[in-house]
Every structure is written in structure tokens, then in C-alpha cells.
Amino acid sequence: MPITNASQENILKYLHAASTGTKEAMKNATSPRGVLEWLVNFFTCGGVRRSKERCFQEVVEKLTSALLHVSKDAFYSGTKIFMEDVNGCTTRLSCVTVPGDENNASMVTIEVSKDGKTIAGEVNGETFWSVCRMLTLMSKYNIQQEDSLITEEGKLNLGGVYLAYKDLRGENFENIHAPFIDFYGSDLSGVNLSGANLHGATMGFAKLVGANMANTDMSGANLTNANMTDADISGADLTDAVLCNVKLTGVNLKDAKAISGSRLPEASQPDVQHRFDTQDNTNETPPSLLPISD
Numbered sequence: 301m302p303i304t305n306a307s308q309e310n311i312l313k314y315l316h317a318a319s320t321g322t323k324e325a326m327k328n329a330t331s332p333r334g335v336l337e338w339l340v341n342f343f344t345c346g347g348v349r350r351s352k353e354r355c356f357q358e359v360v361e362k363l364t365s366a367l368l369h370v371s372k373d374a375f376y377s378g379t380k381i382f383m384e385d386v387n388g389c390t391t392r393l394s395c396v397t398v399p400g401d402e403n404n405a406s407m408v409t410i411e412v413s414k415d416g417k418t419i420a421g422e423v424n425g426e427t428f429w430s431v432c433r434m435l436t437l438m439s440k441y442n443i444q445q446e447d448s449l450i451t452e453e454g455k456l457n458l459g460g461v462y463l464a465y466k467d468l469r470g471e472n473f474e475n476i477h478a479p480f481i482d483f484y485g486s487d488l489s490g491v492n493l494s495g496a497n498l499h500g501a502t503m504g505f506a507k508l509v510g511a512n513m514a515n516t517d518m519s520g521a522n523l524t525n526a527n528m529t530d531a532d533i534s535g536a537d538l539t540d541a542v543l544c545n546v547k548l549t550g551v552n553l554k555d556a557k558a559i560s561g562s563r564l565p566e567a568s569q570p571d572v573q574h575r576f577d578t579q580d581n582t583n584e585t586p587p588s589l590l591p592i593s594d
Contacts, residue, residue, distance in 0.1 A: 332412040332419040343423040389414045
């Protein structure tokens with residue numbers, strides 16, 4: 301069980317200590333307990349982000365490096381992650397799951413040691429790995445995120461992030477929180493975006509061939525000239541989305557929502573598998589996505 305209280309007050313004290321440099325404050329900030337309190341907060345809600353916060357940069361660099369060699373499955377199977385010299389302390393991260401117990405969420409144990417003294421705490425395993433996923437993406441695609449790395453619901457926070465002209469093929473963005481993200485001109489072929497919040501996203505000229513976008517919120521998104529050939533957008537919300545010249549060959553639109561605000565002029569849509577759900581409270585009828593017979 302956790303033995304620390306990573307309250308906002310304690311975290312602010314820690315940050316103040318790192319900046320003021322007083323002897324007592326620095327002793328607390330570099331003690332196993334002080335480091336553990338910071339890490340519990342970091343892996344619980346994405347951390348308190350300060351541009352000059354040395355501990356944040358240390359954890360990001362060391363953990364990102366370790367994650368190059370440890371997969372989620374390996375970590376959950378017992379492989380440990382070690383981080384040396386985090387504010388002068390050694391940190392060990394481990395996770396033990398109970399075989400066959402699907403109702404008991406995995407917990408990650410954080411052990412911080414210095415001068416023969418060790419102190420430990422626990423954080424939720426799924427939230428921990430969400431932070432790890434976010435760090436991996438930040439390193440891989442040079443993402444700048446000034447806000448918390450994850451939302452209160454534990455989703456990856458990519459809101460407003462610039463990812464234009466990137467090769468993102470096969471990436472897993474399932475359930476991400478990414479309103480107003482910029483995917484302009486990027487290759488998202490085969491990407492998993494199911495359940496993602498892409499409200500207001502910029503996706504013009506993006507390549508979404510074979511992408512899984514089931515139940516994705518794309519309301520207000522701009523998909524002008526996007527290639528969505530063979531994509532699955534069943535159950536997606538395309539309210540007020542801009543779909544000018546979008547290529548929809550073979551796309552699965554079952555139960556997708558397209559209120560009359562969606563704009564589909566000149567969209568290429570042969571072999572579309574399903575109609576949009578056209579239910580709305582206006583007198584306007586959105587254009588059919590089914591090929592018109594002669």
C-alpha cells in the first residue's frame with residue numbers, strides 16, 4: 301500500500317525546494333521520501349510540469365531509455381525497470397499480476413533507495429503504463445506537451461499537438477484525448493484511432509488507408525483531400541466535419557453519425573459499405589454515400 305501522501309501541497313513544496321536551494325529544502329527534495337512523493341504524483345496524473353524542473357527531465361530521459369528495452373507484456377510479467385540517480389536516488393519499478401485474476405487491477409511498486417534506506421509506494425498499473433506510452437510517443441515523434449501527459453480519465457493527452465507530415469503508420473492511438481490535433485499530410489495507414497477524441501482535428505491530405513477509426517469523435521474535424529480507403533469509421537461522429545474531396549472507397553460507415561453540417565462535396569465514395577446515420581432535427585438532408593444507380 302502507498303505510504304506517502306502525494307498531495308498538491310507536498311508537490312508544490314518539492315518544486316519550491318528545487319528552486320530555492322535551501323539546505324533543509326534540498327535535503328527533503330533529494331531524500332527517498334521526497335523523490336517517491338514526486339514519482340507517485342507523476343505516475344498518477346502525469347506529473348506537475350515545469351519547463352525548468354530538473355527531476356521531470358531526469359525521469360523522462362531515464363524512463364524513456366529503459367522503455368526501449370522493456371515491453372508492456374514483459375513488465376507485467378515481472379521484468380523490472382531501474383532508474384539510477386534520480387535526484388541522487390536509485391529507483392526500481394516493478395509489477396506483479398495475479399494469474400487469472402481479471403478483477404484485480406495490477407499495481408506498480410515504486411522503490412526509492414539512497415544510502416541503504418529504501419521507501420516504497422504503489423500506483424495503478426494501467427495509469428502507469430499510459431504515462432509510459434505517452435513518454436515513448438513524445439520521444440519517438442518529438443512531441444511537445446506542456447500540459448499533463450494524461451487526462452483525469454487516464455487517457456493520453458495529445459490535445460492540440462502538432463503531428464503534421466509525420467509517418468505514423470501502424471501506431472496505436474486508441475482512446476487518445478486529442479481535440480484539435482494536427483495530422484495534416486501525415487501517413488496514418490493502419491493506425492488504431494478507435495474511440496479517440498479528434499474533435500476539431502486538422503487531417504487534410506492525411507493518408508488513413510485501412511485505419512481503425514471506429515467510434516471516433518471527429519466532429520468539426522477537417523478531412524479535406526484525406527484518403528480513407530478501406531478505413532473503418534463505424535459508429536464515428538462526423539458532425540460538422542469537412543469531407544471535401546475525401547476518398548471513401550471501401551470505407552465502413554455503419555452507424556456513423558453525419559448531421560447535415562457535414563460537408564461532402566465531390567467526395568470519392570464508390571463501394572461505400574454503409575450509409576451515414578442521417579438522423580437530425582433539421583429539414584436538411586445530408587448527401588447519400590451510396591453510389592447512385594443510372
